[in-house]
Amino acid sequence: MKVLVPVKRVIDYNVKARVKADGSGVDLSNVKMSMNPFDEIAVEEAIRLKEKGAATEIVVVSVGVKQAAETIRTALAMGADRGILVVAADDVHQDIEPLAVAKILKAVIAEEQPQLVIAGKQAIDNDMNATGQMLAALLGWGQATQAGKIEIEGNAAKVTREVDGGLQTVSVTLPAIVTADLRLNEPRYASLPNIMKAKKKELTEKTAADYGVDTTSRLTVVSTREPEGRKAGIKVGSVDELVSKLKAAGVI
Amino acid sequence: MAVLLLAEMAENGLNRDATAKAVTAVKALGDVTVLVAGTGAQAAATEAAAIDGVGKVLVAEGDAYAHRLAEPMAALVVALAPGFSHIAAPGTTDARNVLPRAAALLDVMVIPEVSRVVDADTFERSVYTSAAVQTVKSADATKVLTVRIASFDAAGEGGSAPVESAASADAPALSSWVSDEVAASDRPELTSAKRIVSGGRAVGSKDNFAIIEKLADKLGAAVGASRAAVDSGYAPNDWQVGQTGKVVAPELYIAAGISGAIQHLAGMKDSKVIVAINKDEEAPIFQIADYGLVGDIFTILPELTEKL
Numbered sequence: 001m002k003v004l005v006p007v008k009r010v011i012d013y014n015v016k017a018r019v020k021a022d023g024s025g026v027d028l029s030n031v032k033m034s035m036n037p038f039d040e041i042a043v044e045e046a047i048r049l050k051e052k053g054a055a056t057e058i059v060v061v062s063v064g065v066k067q068a069a070e071t072i073r074t075a076l077a078m079g080a081d082r083g084i085l086v087v088a089a090d091d092v093h094q095d096i097e098p099l100a101v102a103k104i105l106k107a108v109i110a111e112e113q114p115q116l117v118i119a120g121k122q123a124i125d126n127d128m129n130a131t132g133q134m135l136a137a138l139l140g141w142g143q144a145t146q147a148g149k150i151e152i153e154g155n156a157a158k159v160t161r162e163v164d165g166g167l168q169t170v171s172v173t174l175p176a177i178v179t180a181d182l183r184l185n186e187p188r189y190a191s192l193p194n195i196m197k198a199k200k201k202e203l204t205e206k207t208a209a210d211y212g213v214d215t216t217s218r219l220t221v222v223s224t225r226e227p228e229g230r231k232a233g234i235k236v237g238s239v240d241e242l243v244s245k246l247k248a249a250g251v252i
Numbered sequence: 253m254a255v256l257l258l259a260e261m262a263e264n265g266l267n268r269d270a271t272a273k274a275v276t277a278v279k280a281l282g283d284v285t286v287l288v289a290g291t292g293a294q295a296a297a298t299e300a301a302a303i304d305g306v307g308k309v310l311v312a313e314g315d316a317y318a319h320r321l322a323e324p325m326a327a328l329v330v331a332l333a334p335g336f337s338h339i340a341a342p343g344t345t346d347a348r349n350v351l352p353r354a355a356a357l358l359d360v361m362v363i364p365e366v367s368r369v370v371d372a373d374t375f376e377r378s379v380y381t382s383a384a385v386q387t388v389k390s391a392d393a394t395k396v397l398t399v400r401i402a403s404f405d406a407a408g409e410g411g412s413a414p415v416e417s418a419a420s421a422d423a424p425a426l427s428s429w430v431s432d433e434v435a436a437s438d439r440p441e442l443t444s445a446k447r448i449v450s451g452g453r454a455v456g457s458k459d460n461f462a463i464i465e466k467l468a469d470k471l472g473a474a475v476g477a478s479r480a481a482v483d484s485g486y487a488p489n490d491w492q493v494g495q496t497g498k499v500v501a502p503e504l505y506i507a508a509g510i511s512g513a514i515q516h517l518a519g520m521k522d523s524k525v526i527v528a529i530n531k532d533e534e535a536p537i538f539q540i541a542d543y544g545l546v547g548d549i550f551t552i553l554p555e556l557t558e559k560l
């Protein structure tokens with residue numbers, strides 16, 4: 001079984017995004033960029049499936065700027081076999097929308113014919129939580145989002161999903177799209193020898209035009225601002241003081 | 253202009269709170285038709301029809317909708333889409349599973365977690381772990397959006413909308429339901445609670461979570477948790493508050509033994525009053541807390557519970 005994992009290059013999750021003073025967006029120049037944390041989890045899951053013998057090959061795909069090649073290399077160093085970079089933007093501030101990413105991925109999938117796609121549940125930059133679902137729709141495949149557990153059972157994947165009320169387990173016929181939630185696994189670090197080996201793994205470069213996909217945004221960002229700030233309040237010295245403050249504030 | 257609003261279903265009925273908050277968010281956009289699908293849809297429809305601002309209720313019954321699987325639900329929404337300028341839903345895990353799929357079938361983008369409706373095609377939403385708020389304008393013919401429920405008040409009672417049945421839509425069976433693990437609780441739900449007490453890694457064990465729960469019960473509050481507490485198995489996943497858990501905005505949020513990572517703050521910083529209890533006076537949570545108390549949760553929480 002071939003597994004395809006889409007990986008996105010995003011602002012590192014430890015970095016707090018800064019809004020540009022002119023309201024034109026978030027400043028990404030000279031900011032540390034990394035693989036989207038949910039995608040690391042997706043890559044790890046694919047590797048575990050391969051280690052268990054359920055998967056045979058892992059192909060990672062990234063859509064975006066040329067620098068996303070680094071993100072693919074990270075996935076290859078973790079243990080993925082091959083990478084495809086689809087260059088679709090030349091400025092790091094240009095984000096490709098889930099619908100366009102899904103269309104590109106659909107075209108890649110037509111060539112690669114994977115049985116399973118494991119994406120992240122959400123990119124931590126645009127916080128969309130949409131690409132996996134959109135891709136499943138375009139392919140006419142089943143989907144299981146927010147996976148906390150994946151078991152391959154013959155021609156299906158049994159997936160436990162993290163939902164508002166608790167957990168829901170579904171069985172989805174392969175080929176299918178699964179999106180990874182936080183508790184699916186803990187991703188490994190790439191070892192130095194594996195980082196060296198990853199440099200020799202195959203990385204194919206394509207463009208959005210190669211797949212005939214129009215990446216024009218449907219949503220235009222009119223402006224970006226900081227959220228309403230919250231000031232630090234006061235420190236209270238005792239439980240009694242806290243209780244009287246809360247009473248005064250009318251919340252108890 | 254007209255809005256098709258996918259109602260949120262609870263166990264055998266309507267999740268009125270989430271649905272009514274979404275009604276408030278979208279009612280300025282046009283006549284609101286609420287779509288109720290799933291088990292207990294008839295009773296839920298009656299309840300939805302009474303929400304102030306609802307113009308009509310459509311009911312879709314059928315086994316296919318019983319577990320809110322994405323494939324049949326998206327097919328249903330797409331079949332009903334013609335005639336609506338907007339398709340919306342409260343931003344729950346169910347809706348965020350279904351609406352992007354429906355949007356792609358309609359060849360439009362989805363606009364997730366809208367916190368303000370500016371006009372018919374302009375919306376505000378948080379991005380970058382809520383470190384920024386974007387205003388986006390959609391060029392799509394049909395706007396498909398989910399609503400950040402913490403940003404809106406629930407619409408009241410007083411509606412008397414007609415209820416009609418909707419034809420079910422054909423969809424191939426691509427997935428099937430296996431089981432649910434839903435913890436029954438008498439406590440209020442996180443997203444509708446007026447007060448929340450959350451525990452972090454400092455709580456240390458599942459048993460110790462009792463100190464959080466006792467305080468919550470004294471306050472009539474819901475119980476929340478940080479990711480660290482959930483990952484460590486101290487609390488179930490549906491208690492997680494934050495970027496990838498629930499986004500809440502209660503009147504009172506008490507964070508006990510939580511450091512205040514941006515991913516946690518993203519889920520609770522719109523609370524009206526925030527209390528932080530942490531033994532590290534430098535903990536980042538104090539930068540956003542209205543009332544901070546430096547000290548050990550194992551002595552402070554029992555004392556607080558007793559004195560309330």
Ligand SMILES: Cc1cc2nc3c(=O)[nH]c(=O)nc-3n(C[C@H](O)[C@H](O)[C@H](O)COP(=O)(O)OP(=O)(O)OC[C@H]3O[C@@H](n4cnc5c(N)ncnc54)[C@H](O)[C@@H]3O)c2cc1C
Pocket residue numbers: 013037038124182451452453454477478479480481492493494495496497498508509510511512513514515516519529530531532535547548549550
């Ligand atoms: C993609 C991504 C998404 C994430 N989403 C979320 C999310 O939705 N929600 C979330 O919460 N996190 C999320 N996180 C994790 C987040 O970054 C933090 O790791 C997490 O919030 C830390 O939880 P904590 O504050 O309980 O633990 P810690 O950071 O370990 O803090 C524990 C705190 O307890 C204090 N303490 C210890 N003992 C005591 C005591 N006896 N009395 C009083 N205080 C004490 C310590 O001083 C410390 O401040 C996410 C991370 C990533 C990468």
Ligand SMILES: Nc1ncnc2c1ncn2[C@@H]1O[C@H](COP(=O)(O)O)[C@@H](O)[C@H]1O
Pocket residue numbers: 005006007008009036038039042061062063064096098101118119120121122123124126127128129130131132
């Ligand atoms: N530009 C991209 N390149 C590769 N994968 C992507 C891209 N955008 C989104 N994805 C995948 O889709 C998931 C969800 O992203 P989103 O829908 O943008 O929140 C991510 O975790 C990735 O797995």
